Amino acid sequence: MRNLIILSFMFVSFIGFSQETIGDLLKMHNNEHVPYMSVQELAMPKTDAILLDSRELIEYETSHLKDAIHVGYDKFNIENITTSIADKSATIVVYCSLGIRSEDIAEQLKKKGYTNVYNLFGGIFEWKNNNFPVYNSENKETEQIHAYSKAWGKWLLKGIKIYE
Numbered sequence: 001m002r003n004l005i006i007l008s009f010m011f012v013s014f015i016g017f018s019q020e021t022i023g024d025l026l027k028m029h030n031n032e033h034v035p036y037m038s039v040q041e042l043a044m045p046k047t048d049a050i051l052l053d054s055r056e057l058i059e060y061e062t063s064h065l066k067d068a069i070h071v072g073y074d075k076f077n078i079e080n081i082t083t084s085i086a087d088k089s090a091t092i093v094v095y096c097s098l099g100i101r102s103e104d105i106a107e108q109l110k111k112k113g114y115t116n117v118y119n120l121f122g123g124i125f126e127w128k129n130n131n132f133p134v135y136n137s138e139n140k141e142t143e144q145i146h147a148y149s150k151a152w153g154k155w156l157l158k159g160i161k162i163y164e
Contacts, residue, residue, distance in 0.1 A: 022122045022155060026099050030119075034106040037093050037118035039127045049091040052081075054105040055124075059146035062162050063134035065095065065127060073101045078108050088113045095120035095127070097148045098155055125156045134159070 026032075041047060051068040053060050060070040071081065073096065085092070092114060096102040102119050109117045120127070128134055128145050136142040147153030147161040 022098060022126060025155070026121070029100045030103045032103075034094075034103050034110065034117060034119045036099070036121035038121050039130050039132060042093055042120060042127075043130075043132055047091075049093045049118075050085060052092060052094045052102075052105065053124075054094055054096045054102045055146070055148075058164075059097070059148065061137040062144050062146035063124070063136055063142050063159075065124065066133065066135055066139075068095070071105065073105065076105055076108070078112055081109065082112055085114075089115050091116045091118070093118045093120050095123045097146075097152055098123045098125055122155075125152075128159045129157045131158065 026036075037047075037049075042049065051065050052071045053064050053068040054071055054073050054076065056072060056074065057070060060068075064070070069084075071094075092106075092109060094102040094106040094109070094117065096105075099119050099121055102123060106117045106119045122129070124134065124145060125147075133141050134145060136144065143160045144162050145156055145159045147156050147163055149163070153161050153163070
């Protein structure tokens with residue numbers, strides 16, 4: 001169902017309809033059952049969180065937030081999380097490109113009893129748009145961001161867009 005929504009959005013974007021802000025986009029696609037955390041809050045030194053990257057592996061390998069754990073979306077397995085993160089009160093921030101796929105993953109975590117789960121508002125795009133660093137598969141800082149598609153990539157305003 002989520003893939004159908006994404007395809008519908010891409011079609012609507014193609015014919016000229018666009019949201020004014022990332023907030024508008026997220027309101028259109030998310031049910032907001034998971035609270036957002038802003039990139040500014042996540043970047044604060046006092047914020048101690050487990051970061052889960054819910055994008056596909058090619059996106060993660062292009063760049064990701066420092067110390068993020070790749071969990072994917074299409075092949076996400078909640079059992080891998082319950083095995084590796086035993087503390088259900090740990091602060092967990094899930095992100096993707098913009099915050100749509102990550103909401104689905106965060107909802108699954110909440111259903112499994114995790115109580116301190118957040119969706120990163122605007123995802124890695126908003127992170128980069130605010131000049132925060134991202135890292136490649138060799139853990140070196142990079143300007144490259146996998147932009148997922150041309151329709152989604154319009155929201156990435158800084159960095160180098162990669163589509164392959």
